[in-house]
Amino acid sequence: MKAVVVVFPGSNCDRDVAVALARCTGCAPILVWHGATSLPPCDLVVLPGGFSYGDYLRAGAIAAHSPIMRSVREAAARGIAVLGICNGFQILTETGLLPGALVRNAGLRFVCRPVDLRVEGDSPFLAGFTPGECIRFPVAHMEGNYQADPETLAGLEAEGRIVLRYVDANGGVTEASNPNGSVAGIAGITSASRRIFGLMPHPERVIGDELGGSDGRRFFAAVADALA
Amino acid sequence: MSTPTVNDAERLGLSADEYRQIIAHLGRPPNPTELGVFSAMWNEHCSYKSSRRWLRMLPTSGDQVIHGPGENAGVVDVGDGWAVVFKMESHNHPSFIEPYQGAATGVGGILRDVFTMGARPVAILNSLRFGDPDHAKTRHLVGGVVGGIGGYGNCMGIPTVGGECAFDPGYNGNILVNAMAVGLVRREQIFLANAGQPGNPVLYVGARTGRDGIHGASMASAGFSDGAEARRPTVQIGDPFMEKLLLEACLELMATGVVIGIQDMGAAGLTSSSVEMAARAEVGIRLDLERVPVRDAGMTPLELMLSESQERMLMTLRPGAEADAAAVFRKWGLDAVVIGEVTDTGRLELAMHGDAVADLPIGPLAEGLVYDRPAAEPPSSEPAPVPDRSATVDTLLALIGSPNLASREWIWEQYDHGVMGDTITPPGSDAAVVRIHGTDRALALTADCTPRYCEADPRLGAIQAIAESYRNLSAAGARPLAATDCLNFGSPEDPVVMGTFKAAVEGLSEACRALGMPIVSGNVSFYNETDNCPIPPTPQVGTVGLIEHVARTGTMAPSPGTSVLLVGNAEGHLSCSLYAREIHGLTGGAPPPVDLDAERRHGEWIREQVSGGRADACHDISDGGLAVALTEMCIAAGTGASVQPPDEKLSPACFYFGEDQARYLLAARSEQVDGILRAAVEDGIPVRMLGRFGGRELQLASLGSVAVDTLRRRHAGWFPSYMNGNTGGTG
Numbered sequence: 001m002k003a004v005v006v007v008f009p010g011s012n013c014d015r016d017v018a019v020a021l022a023r024c025t026g027c028a029p030i031l032v033w034h035g036a037t038s039l040p041p042c043d044l045v046v047l048p049g050g051f052s053y054g055d056y057l058r059a060g061a062i063a064a065h066s067p068i069m070r071s072v073r074e075a076a077a078r079g080i081a082v083l084g085i086c087n088g089f090q091i092l093t094e095t096g097l098l099p100g101a102l103v104r105n106a107g108l109r110f111v112c113r114p115v116d117l118r119v120e121g122d123s124p125f126l127a128g129f130t131p132g133e134c135i136r137f138p139v140a141h142m143e144g145n146y147q148a149d150p151e152t153l154a155g156l157e158a159e160g161r162i163v164l165r166y167v168d169a170n171g172g173v174t175e176a177s178n179p180n181g182s183v184a185g186i187a188g189i190t191s192a193s194r195r196i197f198g199l200m201p202h203p204e205r206v207i208g209d210e211l212g213g214s215d216g217r218r219f220f221a222a223v224a225d226a227l228a
Numbered sequence: 229m230s231t232p233t234v235n236d237a238e239r240l241g242l243s244a245d246e247y248r249q250i251i252a253h254l255g256r257p258p259n260p261t262e263l264g265v266f267s268a269m270w271n272e273h274c275s276y277k278s279s280r281r282w283l284r285m286l287p288t289s290g291d292q293v294i295h296g297p298g299e300n301a302g303v304v305d306v307g308d309g310w311a312v313v314f315k316m317e318s319h320n321h322p323s324f325i326e327p328y329q330g331a332a333t334g335v336g337g338i339l340r341d342v343f344t345m346g347a348r349p350v351a352i353l354n355s356l357r358f359g360d361p362d363h364a365k366t367r368h369l370v371g372g373v374v375g376g377i378g379g380y381g382n383c384m385g386i387p388t389v390g391g392e393c394a395f396d397p398g399y400n401g402n403i404l405v406n407a408m409a410v411g412l413v414r415r416e417q418i419f420l421a422n423a424g425q426p427g428n429p430v431l432y433v434g435a436r437t438g439r440d441g442i443h444g445a446s447m448a449s450a451g452f453s454d455g456a457e458a459r460r461p462t463v464q465i466g467d468p469f470m471e472k473l474l475l476e477a478c479l480e481l482m483a484t485g486v487v488i489g490i491q492d493m494g495a496a497g498l499t500s501s502s503v504e505m506a507a508r509a510e511v512g513i514r515l516d517l518e519r520v521p522v523r524d525a526g527m528t529p530l531e532l533m534l535s536e537s538q539e540r541m542l543m544t545l546r547p548g549a550e551a552d553a554a555a556v557f558r559k560w561g562l563d564a565v566v567i568g569e570v571t572d573t574g575r576l577e578l579a580m581h582g583d584a585v586a587d588l589p590i591g592p593l594a595e596g597l598v599y600d601r602p603a604a605e606p607p608s609s610e611p612a613p614v615p616d617r618s619a620t621v622d623t624l625l626a627l628i629g630s631p632n633l634a635s636r637e638w639i640w641e642q643y644d645h646g647v648m649g650d651t652i653t654p655p656g657s658d659a660a661v662v663r664i665h666g667t668d669r670a671l672a673l674t675a676d677c678t679p680r681y682c683e684a685d686p687r688l689g690a691i692q693a694i695a696e697s698y699r700n701l702s703a704a705g706a707r708p709l710a711a712t713d714c715l716n717f718g719s720p721e722d723p724v725v726m727g728t729f730k731a732a733v734e735g736l737s738e739a740c741r742a743l744g745m746p747i748v749s750g751n752v753s754f755y756n757e758t759d760n761c762p763i764p765p766t767p768q769v770g771t772v773g774l775i776e777h778v779a780r781t782g783t784m785a786p787s788p789g790t791s792v793l794l795v796g797n798a799e800g801h802l803s804c805s806l807y808a809r810e811i812h813g814l815t816g817g818a819p820p821p822v823d824l825d826a827e828r829r830h831g832e833w834i835r836e837q838v839s840g841g842r843a844d845a846c847h848d849i850s851d852g853g854l855a856v857a858l859t860e861m862c863i864a865a866g867t868g869a870s871v872q873p874p875d876e877k878l879s880p881a882c883f884y885f886g887e888d889q890a891r892y893l894l895a896a897r898s899e900q901v902d903g904i905l906r907a908a909v910e911d912g913i914p915v916r917m918l919g920r921f922g923g924r925e926l927q928l929a930s931l932g933s934v935a936v937d938t939l940r941r942r943h944a945g946w947f948p949s950y951m952n953g954n955t956g957g958t959g
Contacts, residue, residue, distance in 0.1 A: 009561065010469050012385020016649040049647075051383040054469025110378050110642045140382070140644040205646045210663075210778050212654075 001224040003029035003044040006072065008063045013049030013204060017085065020204035021046070024220035034066045043227045044081045045072055047088030049140075049202060059102065059143045060090030069095055081227050082196045083125065086141055089188070089198030098189055098198045099156070100148030105141070106181025112140040114212065115179055115187070115201060118167040121160040123190045125197040128222025134171050135215040137201035139179050139187075144200040146182035146189075156189055164188030164199055232263045240267035246597065253592045261578065262586045264530040266593065268496040269503060272754050275596030278720035279752040282733045290746045292709055300341040300421055300491060302748025303413075304710045306774050310664055311415050312671060313347035316355075316408035316714040316770040318753035322463040323405040327372025331405050332380040332466040333538050338409040339384065340492035343475050344541065346419040346482050347411030350648060351662045352381045354391040354407045355675040355714070355768045359400030361631050362956045366395070369403055371951065376466075377407070378642040383468035384475070387651050388643035390660030391675045395631045398683065401758030406714040408675055408770040412664060419482055421491035423505040423513060423544045423570045428488050430502070430513060430568040431550070433557055434474045434540040436523040440464050441497070441536025470539040470562075477560040478541060484556070486549035493540040499533045501542040502568075503576055507594030512573035517580045519567040529578055529585040544570055602723040606731035608685050611803035612817025616881035621932040623811055624855050625942050627885070630810045633852050634946035657784050657864070658700040658848050661775060670781060672706030672773040678851065681819035683764035684804050686728040688819050690735030690767045695827045695889055697771040698743050699848035702831035703892060705782040705838035706773030711740060713750040713769050718762020720754045728765040736767060742824035743831075745771060775839070782838040785865035786845035786895030788922040792871050793904065794854065795915050796830055796891030800882025806852045807885035819887075826890040833913045834892050842904055845895035855884035855928060857893050862926050863940045870927040871919035880930040895921055 003021050007014045014031065022028040030040055034052075039045065052063035063069065069091070076082050076097055084092040092098040105111055114136050119129040129135060148156070156162050165185040168177035173185035180200070188199030203216035237247035240263065250266050251257055258266060272278060288296035294311055295303040301315035319334025335352060342349045354377055359366050381388045391408075423430075441464035481487055489509070491501040498520070506513040517532050527535070545553055550566055557564035571577070576593065578586040627633055640655035652670055653661035659672040676697045682689025694711065701708045713736060718725040740747055756763040775781055786792075802808055803817035837843040845865070849857040862869055873883045894915075896904050901917065908915035919927075927933040949955040 010383070010472055012383075012472065012647060016647065019649060050385055051469060051472070054383070054467070056469070109375070110382055110644070112382075112644045112646065113641055138646050140646060142382075202646065205649055207649075210652055210781075211646075211649065 001025055001027055001044060001228040002042040003046060004039055004042045005029045005031050005046045005048055006034060006068055007031050008034040008052035008066060010052045010054050011048050011050035013085065013202065017046055017048045017204040020207045020216060020220055024207055024217045025224035032068060034068050036068050037071065039071045039075055042080065044083060045075055047084040047091050049086030049088060052087055052091065060087060060094040063091045064094035073097065076196055079195055084198040085202060085204065086200055089200055090143065092196065092198040097196050098191060099152045100146055102143050103145045103147055104143050105145050110142045111179045112138065113179065114138045116167050116169060116177065117164045117187055117201060118171055119164060121163040123163045123194050123197060124226035125223055126163055127226040128218045134167060136213055137203050137215060138205050139201045141200055144180040144182065146186040148183065153183060159192060161190045161192065162186055163190055231257045232260050237263060240264065241271055242267050246270060253589055261530045262588055265499050265533055265586060265588060268499045268534055269593045270596050272720065274496050274500055276752055277597040277599050278601050278754060279729065280598050281600055282730050285733055285737045286747045287737060287741045288746050288748060290744065293746055293748055296746065296748045297750060300344045302710065302712060303345065303418060304748060304772065306664065308667065309415050311413050311418065312410060312772055313342050313345050313413055314408065314410040314712055314772055315341050315749035316406055316712045316768065317341065317751040318714050318716055319405045319407065320403065320716065320753055320756055323373055324403050326463040327369045328376040329463055329465055331373040331376030333464045334405050334407045335377055335380040336466045336468065336471050336538055337494050338407045339386065339471065340494065342409040342411035343478060344419065344421065344490050344492045345413060346417045347413035348479060349386045349409050349411040350650065351410040351660065351673055352386055352388040352407065353660065353673055353675045353770060354405065355677065356393040357399045357404035357679065357766060358395050359403065360397040361395050361950060363400045367951060373405055374639050374642055380466055380468045382644040384472050385647050387645045387647050389645050389651055389662060390655050390673055393636055393639060394679060396679055396764065398679065398764040401761060402756045402763050404716050404756065404766055406768045408712060410671065410673055410772065417482065419487060419490050421505050421508060422489040423509040423511055424488035426511055426570050426572040427547055428544040428570040429547060429550055429566045430515065430570065431543045431545055431553055431564055432520060432567045433543065433564040434562060435467065435470050435537055436521040436563060437532055437535045438523045438537045439527065439531060439535060442531055442534045464536050464538050466538050473560045473562055474539050474541060477557050477562055481553055481556045484552065486546050486552055488544040488546060490541060490543040493542055495536065497533065497535050498542065503590055503593045505542065505544065506576065506590045512571035512575045512577065512590060513568060514571050514577040515568035517578055519565055521563040521565055529580050601720050601726045603730045604723040604727035606686050606727045609816060609818045612814060614802035614808040614814055615812055616802060616879040619881035619884065619931060621928065621934040624859065624931065625934065627806060627810055627852050627856060628859055628939060629942040629946050631946060632806060633856060635944045636947065637944060638947035638951060652778055652781055653704065659704040659706065659773065661704055661781050663778055668778055670775040670778050672701050672704040672775055674700040675768065675770045676700065677766055677768040679764045679766050680804060680809065680815065682732065682766060684816055684819050686765040687731040687735035688822065689765065690732040691739040691822045692819060692889065693767060693769045694736060694739035694743060694745065695822050695824065696848065696850050697769055698745065698827055698831050699892065701771060701773035702834045703782050703846045703848045704775065705780055705835055706775045707835065708743065708745050708771060708773045710748045711745045711769050711771045713747055713767060714753065715750065716753045716756050716763060716766040716768060718755065718757040722762065725762050732765055732767040739824060743828055780839045780841060782843065782846045784845055784847040784861050786861055786867065786921045788867045790844045790895040790897050790921050791901050792869055792918045792921060793894040793896055793915055794891065794918050795834060795894055795913060797888060797914050798878060798883055798886060799888045800878040800886040801888050802882060802886055805885060805887045807881065820889050822889045830890045830892065830913060833911055837894065837904060842896065842900050843894050844897055847893050849891040849893060850887065853885040853887050859926060859939050861893060862936050863943055866936065867921050868923035868925040868936050869919060869921045870923065872929040874916045874918065884928060884931060
């Protein structure tokens with residue numbers, strides 16, 4: 001699988017996700033600067049976590065208008081897979097490639113902790129897991145509270161596009177297990193085509209037991225298999 | 229410009245005698261700009277004039293030390309061509325006035341000290357001291373400081389991995405915010421704050437200069453009185469996004485080989501950076517101040533020289549490299565302007581639109597003054613009697629849920645501690661552990677100081693701070709390498725304070741020598757007092773150790789079924805303990821004695837057990853004693869334990885809550901126990917079996933039993949409840 005990682009000024013998980021892709025898929029990604037006006041040929045575009053453009057205005061709002069995003073939008077239209085992690089998810093909602101918005105956490109504080117997640121649906125990005133399986137990635141964000149209007153939510157549910165939810169140890173969606181107040185415990189959603197995936201948790205941070213878990217390794221390895 | 233008077237000098241914090249010395253150096257009275265520059269360089273914060281005489285006692289060298297104090301940060305060899313760069317610094321005064329921005333810019337400043345040297349920052353720690361939880365300002369200050377530290381480090385993408393936080397009424401009027409940054413650099417890529425040869429262009433990079441933070445260094449050189457909030461305009465405003473760009477741009481330019489010297493514009497801004505870079509190279513420097521990028525129109529030369537606007541760097545380049553440098557900074561959207569040149573005059577020459585505005589000798593500016601302030605005999609005390617007859621598990625529950633022992637999860641959840649993908653041990657253990665990227669080795673990092681010990685006996689308290697750090701590193705299986713210090717005290721003009729300072733430095737010096745941990749960088753923060761009431765002496769230390777194999781990192785979470793072993797002797801020292809303070813309301817009395825030889829021997833032995841894979845888990849025993857250490861291990865692992873004191877010599881309170889030093893709890897699998905006990909006998913290390921981990925209860929013979937879930941809830945509960953306004957300091 002050929003992957004591209006877009007680097008915005010203020011991105012800070014670009015190296016982490018590049019390391020994870022190289023280590024878990026055996027193929028190092030190409031890093032592309034935000035000012036570039038075209039993407040190299042690839043199977044996957046990754047928008048990494050961080051604080052693109054300082055998250056001035058709103059998280060992801062300015063990055064959504066950077067030169068490279070025009071090419072990302074065109075690539076997505078051609079069916080190239082796009083993965084947005086944390087700030088990358090925020091950029092995807094700001095560009096309209098995914099519906100809804102990520103607003104300030106309900107607790108009004110930054111939250112960094114491992115969370116339990118339930119896998120649902122049939123996204124190629126989660127091909128490494130069985131539907132209903134519970135996995136663990138960490139979250140680290142201030143604006144991860146997913147919100148959308150009722151019609152959009154009903155559509156996401158009906159189409160099976162809510163593919164990751166925050167759950168408790170028993171796999172149930174509860175208030176206590178929700179780190180940011182997201183509606184319906186939403187941690188990650190896909191586009192209708194299933195080719196665009198945004199999630200707040202960070203799979204790139206759990207790619208080995210020495211780092212507290214290996215679910216991220218399974219995630220990237222399966223993404224490579226599904227998209228190659 | 230009119231010639232300033234002695235009164236003008238005194239308004240800037242200079243004494244009449246210092247003013248006379250300036251005239252003697254110049255052979256004429258200074259003009260107002262020159263006087264302002266002198267006042268910035270000669271204040272306590274920049275010149276270390278009261279502390280320097282004593283700091284010379286500290287051990288600063290060793291085979292592992294590449295650069296000791298005197299550079300922007302200390303540099304220590306960690307093998308394979310890598311060096312670790314680290315320093316701790318205070319931002320106390322600004323954080324009390326404006327907690328979010330004060331703490332945020334404290335983090336920003338210490339990060340610049342590290343990447344100035346060419347190192348990529350890989351970890352941030354902090355040490356926080358707040359007043360009584362019931363004091364009206366405390367909750368607001370905690371929220372703001374934690375938010376500010378997180379806000380800056382999270383945006384920079386550098387993990388905040390550890391630290392400590394304590395509450396004590398002694399900090400009601402003057403909180404402490406000490407931040408430590410740690411970076412990694414290839415040995416051949418280290419940059420120094422040295423201007424180099426005459427003719428080198430002087431480049432200003434980063435944020436534009438505004439009027440913020442003018443006289444910040446002077447603020448840090450005087451105590452507070454009521455109305456400190458009126459000083460809010462002297463607090464700088466941080467922009468971590470700008471600093472992230474500055475970090476990436478500086479490292480990118482450094483890799484090209486055109487940078488000669490570099491220093492960040494921290495306290496006293498352009499003044500200290502230009503003077504110190506020139507002084508190290510024994511050259512002069514000329515600045516054309518109208519070229520300085522500004523965001524406020526009409527700034528005077530002195531304002532330009534004293535501004536503490538954040539996220540700025542001064543560097544000298546190879547002549548002819550100006551365009552290359554500008555191109556790198558343009559890519560990152562940053563200002564980079566040549567504002568002057570290195571000269572051979574040995575003088576700081578400032579001009580504005582071609583008019584000379586200052587002409588000062590670099591030597592006296594940079595060397596500053598050395599004072600031998602009167603120092604009173606420091607306090608020392610006899611052990612205070614502490615009632616020890618009525619301890620139960622409720623005593624343990626009260627301690628574990630008290631403000632100073634309750635879980636700090638509420639704090640560290642707001643810090644991104646996993647970014648950069650190398651955090652092996654996140655906050656909440658003895659030491660934070662961060663892998664050296666791309667290798668199998670790791671750094672262990674700590675921040676320690678026990679203020680109630682330092683208040684009772686500053687020399688012993690300082691020794692204990694180093695000893696506890698040493699234990700924390702050892703429990704993680706790390707070989708201790710070196711330390712940084714941040715010495716927070718009241719006014720050096722008060723002989724009582726100066727006496728405690730001298731004693732603390734003596735203690736640090738003794739402990740660092742005995743344990744082979746030189747002090748490679750540091751910071752002194754005096755004038756931490758409000759209305760002449762000084763804070764307790766607080767010699768904060770941060771330490772760095774090295775783990776050879778990540779897989780052999782020590783953990784404090786034991787496996788069920790392992791044996792509980794006590795390493796070190798139980799003497800039952802309750803004087804000055806948390807038990808005495810929290811349960812019986814008794815403060816003072818002698819802290820526990822520290823036997824540095826025992827610390828070293830026990831530490832070395834523990835490291836052998838941990839790095840040799842014989843220890844299943846390990847935890848140092850400190851605040852709250854054995855029962856608290858055991859509880860923390862049980863909570864970490866989600867398992868119970870059952871223990872029995874080995875003899876009847878001590879009362880239960882003394883055995884379970886005594887704070888004797890040089891001690892650890894070790895968990896060992898049954899097949900390892902015999903070997904460990906045999907090795908202990910051979911090596912002369914006191915080790916005794918106390919019981920076993922397992923089950924869902926903590927069963928303490930003579931105290932009673934309690935469910936680990938109950939302990940966990942009590943431990944986790946206080947901080948969030950307090951911050952929500954539901955609980956006061958008494959839990």
